[in-house]
Amino acid sequence: MKDTELFQLALSLMPPWMVEECAFDVSQKRLDLHINFERGGVFVCPVCGRAGCKAYDTEEKTWRHLNFFEHETYLHAFVPRVQCPDCGIKTAGVPWARPGSGFTLLFEALVLAMAKQMPVKAVAGIVREHDTRIWRILHYHVNEARAREDFSKVRRVGMDETSRKKGHRYVSFFVDMDRRKLLFGTPGKDAATVEAFARDLEAHHGDPAQIREVSLDMSHALIQGAGEHLPNAQLTFDKFHAVKLVNDALEEVRREEQKSHHELKSSRYLWLRNPRNLKRDQHERLAVLLGQSHLKTGRAYRIKLAFQDLYTQPVRTAQDYLSRWYFWATHSRLAPIITHSRDAGAAGAPRKGPTTRSPSRLAKLVLTAISPF
Numbered sequence: 001m002k003d004t005e006l007f008q009l010a011l012s013l014m015p016p017w018m019v020e021e022c023a024f025d026v027s028q029k030r031l032d033l034h035i036n037f038e039r040g041g042v043f044v045c046p047v048c049g050r051a052g053c054k055a056y057d058t059e060e061k062t063w064r065h066l067n068f069f070e071h072e073t074y075l076h077a078f079v080p081r082v083q084c085p086d087c088g089i090k091t092a093g094v095p096w097a098r099p100g101s102g103f104t105l106l107f108e109a110l111v112l113a114m115a116k117q118m119p120v121k122a123v124a125g126i127v128r129e130h131d132t133r134i135w136r137i138l139h140y141h142v143n144e145a146r147a148r149e150d151f152s153k154v155r156r157v158g159m160d161e162t163s164r165k166k167g168h169r170y171v172s173f174f175v176d177m178d179r180r181k182l183l184f185g186t187p188g189k190d191a192a193t194v195e196a197f198a199r200d201l202e203a204h205h206g207d208p209a210q211i212r213e214v215s216l217d218m219s220h221a222l223i224q225g226a227g228e229h230l231p232n233a234q235l236t237f238d239k240f241h242a243v244k245l246v247n248d249a250l251e252e253v254r255r256e257e258q259k260s261h262h263e264l265k266s267s268r269y270l271w272l273r274n275p276r277n278l279k280r281d282q283h284e285r286l287a288v289l290l291g292q293s294h295l296k297t298g299r300a301y302r303i304k305l306a307f308q309d310l311y312t313q314p315v316r317t318a319q320d321y322l323s324r325w326y327f328w329a330t331h332s333r334l335a336p337i338i339t340h341s342r343d344a345g346a347a348g349a350p351r352k353g354p355t356t357r358s359p360s361r362l363a364k365l366v367l368t369a370i371s372p373f
């Protein structure tokens with residue numbers, strides 16, 4: 001078997017395409033395969049698909065292919081421009097690459113596989129290509145794959161944001177909670193990000209009005225955005241943000257009270273930390289403080305522990321538990337608790353549609369429960 005036939009087989013080339021010549025440069029660590037088509041070969045029109053189009057002229061093109069062992073491998077071919085009676089003169093497609101790409105499909109498949117596992121810069125380093133060329137491959141295939149996505153069955157969405165750099169430049173992500181699949185990502189973390197998601201949903205056969213549930217953090221902008229752009233969704237706030245509200249209220253109570261009760265000074269972490277994580281001497285100090293029944297901070301602390309317990313309740317009794325907790329908190333005569341408990345109560349209970357409360361008003365709810373007034 002001739003070497004050209006061997007490469008012809010390896011590339012799975014079918015007539016009229018054939019490997020005409022191969023040049024192996026050991027010192028350059030490079031293999032060049034020259035592909036040509038048989039004289040009189042006919043091609044398919046790339047626009048309308050008509051078969052049997054004759055070559056009008058040719059253009060020489062080069063594609064980077066998978067390495068042949070350690071040798072960078074390039075395919076070269078004179079690609080015909082075909083004359084179609086309906087579409088005019090068009091460049092024919094080739095079976096080893098997509099139109100406009102300087103890489104073969106196999107090379108692109110390798111890049112896609114690697115990019116799932118490592119940063120693009122690392123991929124670029126390994127295959128010895130500039131990273132902008134690697135990005136171009138990724139953008140093409142990601143856009144192609146996303147264009148085929150069908151979001152018509154999405155009903156429950158989770159939103160979260162992360163910062164690209166510490167402290168700023170946020171990116172928001174939207175996830176299908178049922179299929180555990182990333183749907184959409186966009187810069188920012190405001191109401192406009194929810195709108196962008198809703199538009200993307202529509203572009204993929206989804207319907208924002210069909211979204212029944214959204215889980216998000218307690219950002220006013222996101223709540224507003226969800227209310228406007230996902231009109232029928234119940235909002236659920238995550239535990240972290242709800243518990244933080246109650247903790248903030250507790251700390252407010254303590255800070256106010258320490259002015260008259262010096263024993264509360266420097267005790268902040270005793271109240272905020274999970275009791276399980278306290279050291280023995282911290283436990284003891286907390287127990288002494290809790291033993292002073294007149295301390296408002298102690299009352300606020302019990303309300304906070306009870307709120308955390310909400311998340312360990314069985315689903316069927318959780319609503320009832322929350323209602324009782326809410327009554328307790330809002331009648332605690334501890335102002336910060338009353339204020340914040342309204343927020344946390346709202347966070348514990350799924351709500352419909354846009355909020356009419358401002359964040360500070362929500363905050364008032366939780367704190368009200370602790371209020372001494």
Ligand SMILES: [Zn+2]
Nearest residue numbers: 045048084087
């Ligand atoms: Zn045509």
